[in-house]
Amino acid sequence: MEPFTTLEGVAASLPQDDVDTDQILPTPWLRDPKADLAKGLFGYLRRVPADKTESDFVLEQPAFRQARILVCGSNFGCGSSREHAVWAVKAFGIRCLIAASFADIFRENCLRNGVLAIRLPAEEIEGLHRAVQSVKGGAPFVVNLEEKRIRCPDGRAIAFDISDHEREALMLGLDDIGLTERHVSDIEQWENTSRRSLPFLQDFRIAPFNTSNKPSQ
């Protein structure tokens, strides 16, 4: 995973609450294995469906087409668990999302793809939206993960919270599966114990089709 240390770039504001992953990456880009996910990000909002008029969606505005940071509302990424939504955010060039809250699975998906998902209290989010909107993409914001600080173009700094473990995993680009593989002996031990205490948990068989698909017994 690509390490995340400091990010400097244009920030865009999308204050809407409850933005679901069907909006972040709509189905037409999901169902095409070769789809350009960068184009698919907010696909319908950027290209008004069934209508050729130009969208005024924030990421379609010239000043924000290079956005690296997206400031959102609350419960961002709700709905479908599709990790493609995070892949699309990243493909567009956004490495940092800042919101009042994120849906549980979406935030997990961000962590595992090196996308920094920062939670801020509602009042601070409002202030940050105002700062982002007033700059209009004309000056960069800086997100420093080591210092846990967002620096606005006017010099103001906003501190944010993230657990030390998550910060370390992002900064070093740690391999999540690798972290668990260190515990393989615990997993083996659990399997052996469980075979004795609750045998049906480990004793599972499902017959392949053709050899036996008749109802058993």
Next chain:
Amino acid sequence: MGSSLIDKIWAVHRVGQRGDGRDLVYIDRHVLHDLHAGHAFASLQRNGRGVRRPDLTVSVPDHTIATRRMPGSPGRSGSSFADSMRSGSARFGITMLDIDDPRQGIVHVVSPELGIALPGVTLACPDSHASTVGAIGTLAFACGTSELEHVLATQVIAIHKPKLMLLRLDGTLKAGVTAKDVALHLIGQIGVAAGRGFAIEFAGSAVRAMDIDGRLALSNLTSEFGGRTSIVAPDDATFQWCHGRECAPKGAAWDAAVSWWRTLTSDDDAAFDRMVTIDCSELAPQMTWGTDPSQVAAIDGRVPDPGTFEGKARSAADRALAYMDLQPGRPLAGLPIDRVFIGSCANSRISDLRAVAKFVDGRRVSPGVTAVVVPGSTAIKRMAEAEGIAKVLQEAGFEWRDSGCSMCAGVNGDIAKPGERCISTTNRNFENRQGAGVRTHLASPLTAAAAALAGRIVDHRKAAE
């Protein structure tokens, strides 16, 4: 202090704690679907890893496969996603319930139907509706593609233990009010984010009185209020329902399992971080009017005035009414509709189809309405055909399809046309979910069937006469 049901299953399956403070929780059953399996298989291979327990893993294609047979074609057509799932499953030694297997179906329908999901078992599935099987006492984790790969490689999930919520649904439901109506009403009451950070236990007399299919529909909508997992304590109805299923334990192993399952209830003094009680005794059938599942009203109610909402909820309602092409204050009943979809992991089970067939009984789908029924599994489809349900529905003018996710997610191309109004028994009414510009109203199978016959939204309790 006592333990909750979720605490008990968690404690049994907790392998240990990782250096970063996450619990490692063993996954007894891992069910994959076609939309995400191929990615995870490819990534495993790229990283030189294998599947730790292919024997505990099952592949089920449902999202991307066709539900309509091509004229002249002897079998069902698959997709490139199903192809990737097939080759990956073969490579890693995972059993796949392929499109020609009579056990194929929507993964959340098939898992309990085959006894893959069972009480007290932990299950992972790369889909937000994994919690469906919580209805039979399975602790299920919805996950993304990277987590799917993690479970394939290690057979555990690395997770912070969520907070616990007890959601009590009390009261006797009125005639014609279903588990789906309860779920929609609940989401309307607590909002789309109430379950974020929580594992939820459903309890209360209304839940106890539901049959297993009803509980499955209720648990299915957990994701729609932000929950990642939910559960119902298993009871005699659950054990009876699970008994004899293909992968359920048999003989002495069954007896041993049941005696453990009987301990899987929350102790009276178990602690919960949040408790919510909702009385369901006065509930009417429900229908969504907006573009998130909390924007819901009684079927005999009206589209609300966004001016009655505060702040961002007001702008969300304004936006929803514009998208849905609805005027504030108008009754839901009477709105003309174009399409009806009966299917999905929310409502496609045999009891749903029986209720619909009984309601339709000799009447016809309104001219101009496209009405489609997609059974939740091939087994349900065959059962419905044997019982004469398929015949009733086809003679009424419903399309009778093969099982799959179909128009719930539209990933297989089953979508409606721009601007169409669709009454759908699915779980998501998001903008463009069922096709660009499609206006989705979520409802129960009975409400959907009544709309199909009338060509407009109606209260099925009145339309039955």
